[in-house]
Amino acid sequence: MRLEGSYLLLDCGEGAQRQLSRYGLRVLKISHVFVTHLHGDHYFGLPGLITSMALYGRTEPLVIVGPPALESIIQVLITESDSVLPYELQYVQTQTESIKTVVETEQFKVVSVPLKHRVPCTGFLVQEKGPELKLNVDACVKYKVPVEQYDAIKLGADYHSQSQGLIPNNLLTSPAYKNRTYAYITDTIYDPEYLVPILQDADLLYHEATFLHERADRAAETFHSTALQAAQIAQASDVKRLMIGHFSARYNDAQSLIEEAQSVFLNTVEAVEGNCYNI
Numbered sequence: 001m002r003l004e005g006s007y008l009l010l011d012c013g014e015g016a017q018r019q020l021s022r023y024g025l026r027v028l029k030i031s032h033v034f035v036t037h038l039h040g041d042h043y044f045g046l047p048g049l050i051t052s053m054a055l056y057g058r059t060e061p062l063v064i065v066g067p068p069a070l071e072s073i074i075q076v077l078i079t080e081s082d083s084v085l086p087y088e089l090q091y092v093q094t095q096t097e098s099i100k101t102v103v104e105t106e107q108f109k110v111v112s113v114p115l116k117h118r119v120p121c122t123g124f125l126v127q128e129k130g131p132e133l134k135l136n137v138d139a140c141v142k143y144k145v146p147v148e149q150y151d152a153i154k155l156g157a158d159y160h161s162q163s164q165g166l167i168p169n170n171l172l173t174s175p176a177y178k179n180r181t182y183a184y185i186t187d188t189i190y191d192p193e194y195l196v197p198i199l200q201d202a203d204l205l206y207h208e209a210t211f212l213h214e215r216a217d218r219a220a221e222t223f224h225s226t227a228l229q230a231a232q233i234a235q236a237s238d239v240k241r242l243m244i245g246h247f248s249a250r251y252n253d254a255q256s257l258i259e260e261a262q263s264v265f266l267n268t269v270e271a272v273e274g275n276c277y278n279i
């Protein structure tokens with residue numbers, strides 16, 4: 001996920017480096033790696049990525065967010081391979097008891113969302129931060145608003161003038177855009193009562209769709225979801241768009257899964273490697 005010149009990497013399966021290179025994504029621009037859980041298809045590529053970053057001359061810290069055991073796993077591999085990193089690894093532990101803010105910067109916030117899977121697992125909400133109002137400069141000049149008040153006004157503050165009294169925010173701004181949210185929900189049982197309130201109004205929802213609904217029993221047994229269930233979550237959550245992936249290898253292509261999801265939630269797309277999806 002690209003944000004202001006850097007990348008957030010959500011899960012890092014085997015072959016991640018090859019795919020990043022294939023699509024022209026520079027690994028040194030990755031500022032954060034988020035690992036949902038410790039099944040191999042979600043993190044086996046991370047040790048190699050970490051050591052490759054060292055070979056490429058990385059000096060900036062890398063933030064790794066994931067299950068508590070991930071730090072010790074990475075440390076053992078680094079120690080036993082006699083690897084030396086010229087940069088710092090900063091670990092942030094997820095937990096499965098409650099929703100938790102795991103990273104927050106001036107541009108974005110990432111919240112971990114506990115999921116129900118066979119092993120401890122969390123999804124992530126990437127939430128854009130910043131003013132949602134556009135400053136009306138002419139009005140600010142008219143009401144003699146000091147420049148140092150502009151940032152607060154763009155965030156919704158009124159202006160208190162000693163000579164003119166209260167100047168409401170709506171006289172000084174106009175609507176600009178809504179801060180966007182990307183929801184990454186992978187490896188979870190169908191759980192609408194829990195997930196729907198959390199995912200409400202997300203701009204883009206990635207939701208796993210391992211099976212067609214004819215195999216709903218198998219999905220429940222393995223703590224996964226069907227394409228139909230992913231669409232039902234999207235519809236109930238009023239998300240703008242649904243992207244499905246994590247398909248079982250039993251399916252030669254995704255067409256039947258896409259069609260099943262679209263029968264409930266029309267604005268569904270397939271997560272295709274190498275494609276860019278604007279939010």
